Amino acid sequence: MIEVKEKQFTAELEAAIQSVHTDQKNKLFSYTEKINPVNLYRFLEKAADLKLPRTFWSSANEDFQMAGAGHAFELSAKDSPSRYEQVEQEWHALLSDAVIYNPYHVSGTGVVALGGFSFDPLKPQTKLWENFPCSHFSIPNYILTHAEGNYYLTLNRFICTDETYAGVLEQLQDHRQTLLNNAENKRDGYVLHIQRKTEIDPEQWKETIKKATDVMKNTAVDKIVLAREVRLHFNQSANIPDILKRLVDTQPNTYVFGYEMGEDCFLGATPERLVKVKDDEVLSTCLAGTAPRGETMEEDEQIADNLFRDPKNREEHDYVVQMIRNTMEAYCTDVNVPFEPAVHQYKTLQHLYTPVRAKLKKNHRIFSIISGLHPTPALGGTPRQEALAFIRENELLDRGWYGAPIGWMDSNNHGEFAVALRSALIQKDEASLFAGCGIVEDSIPESEYEETNIKLMPMLSVLGVD
Template identity: 55%
Template structure:
């Protein structure tokens, strides 16, 4: 990684251009500066008519906000996706010109993206724009960290580029983005709704319980899809705004590719790494919220003492423990979970903390953890084999890691549940549940209906 101390964007661009030898050589230049207060959603909306691709992310604590627009550098992989992405990321960073005087997570060169749940499964037309693994470094990135705001400009330069002219073009776009645009108050109305026959889906649950009773597998997670048609094209910034209002303590994300946008509000962190400190969380075992405080407390206590949910939760705890033990030191895991409440649901929750060993990255951890038993099952290979054979949908990026990583080895990924793929005036919503030997198909179906609520509510349902 080449650290540059130039103060001016034009000087930085010129220095990179002068180092290029051949006309087809390219070099990524990254310039970060501190800026005045800027609304991340209005920045996102202002980019709608300038760039095709936008990305949005907030951490569950809302301490970190990332709004990326445009595409300065892209990494994708269909096979060996962790190794291919890691190699491309490291090569790009080693050659990049970076001006970033701030030691702030989410500044400098930041790649945002995600991956599919199962790259072996055949991809359908629904997810044709989303590769099995896909990350991009945005051309403009707005970062809000605590109460400070930063703007990073990323651009690939060529030998024949003119530094001052390019810098001026970038500044003009910057001014439009920082002015922002008001987020529309878009109220969608659902005009059509379709889903797989519930009886057919529940029959697959019955097949899964038979598989478990025959001791071929301990747990299988089954998902289903709900397809909606709206009265007009959906406004992504409006959907994000409504998710921010209605889903506190969740990761709010959007990854847009042209007219398709994968968006969601997930409560489930997969892993966070900051200065080699690792945090993963086990969030499995689900119950609804009560209508009164007293009812809420009773449901919470019942969840904490429910054998099926505790077993489901422990699958995840043990998997994370064994998955990261060779990559970390100083691992700490509480002996019993607590109940963590969210807007519509409450979950069993156990945090896992550790110190990441030198030489390993967040991608190494993701490779070990995905898919967790909360989204795939246990054992991993056997549950995935059942899902591939019986589940009648293409999960795409649903249930898979989505997040970001930066040039200072910080990063955070969540599990993309409570999510939807928006396509103009249509959307596919996804929800799943963990099937164990005593699962009741009707109860599991009702649980997926509850899990669809966060997205359904903001989409006019």
């Protein structure tokens, strides 16, 4: 810090500690400053050196990135049926007492909570996801934000009544100096290789598809989404910042996320926004209906045209559009939905795409929208409860946070959540990858299996599979 900034910081910290001592109440202190450019991936490496858990978010379209280190405060719901309400109540209680210095009010600065939810809180949790509760959000101790062409550092410290100014100041300054050191960590000979790839019960998964189609022939269920798992074994422990950088570099137009809990990290590059809120402006997007990219421009255009005209994909897409419209109308005004979808192209896949825009009603916030949208028909099925019941009873895996809302919110009333697709749970030298398909009455198991292989490729490619 230059001298003026240093004086500003120490004055704000001293005032915050005085407030804690005067009120005899623990409080969150948050201080944001504009800084010179810092490499976000080296920031994450330095966080590992300090043994601080890491978080990451990148919105490629908006040139917006955040890297977090540490847990200044954690929000977690224990009563799963009301988990959205519990997290929101904890969040607003935390902010009501927080001492915040943030003259910028840029998205991703100030107090920022990053985190997510499990796909289905009623599904028994397995050992695979034991480090990830049904909901968890972290306010990182240190947040490096790249937004609107500038870099910001936010320091968040939960100050207790028995702490002294000198002790808190020393820790914050030491950590800040380490984290903002742009020197590269040397990793001699680090090359990640996949030694073994194991598909988890693929034939039984295809049998589950047959069971789902039989159910749909005899009931009012129209669609059931079924996911499967692939397990990878590496030659060494995976380097999380390296994987995140490769996802950002190779998966344009996606949301790249990483969330570390214990020694596990859930990360991915998802194309599907669930909801974005900026003040009272709301944006949700429907991304349902999938096809591969072509090898030539002509083939690419033909595949896109076939996707646009395909009855199965258009029907699947329309299920999601109508559900999003209905949810938006419950919590918003001025709901705007285009008449028909467009085709959005990504590096390896293309999807049918429809944006939905609206204005948030008073007394509703981002969690109101999330609770109404999750899971969309693209991730669960329709009707929702019947499809979820089938998944809960018959799907061969615990989805954990796969297919669920993951994202962030800040003290500026901004926030964004995506659906955690194209993702992997990294566990040292192993990883579980997940992919799913929307099953309808005439689905062919082998075709759906091949679609999951296409969806697995973005993550497999950054982990070492051609």
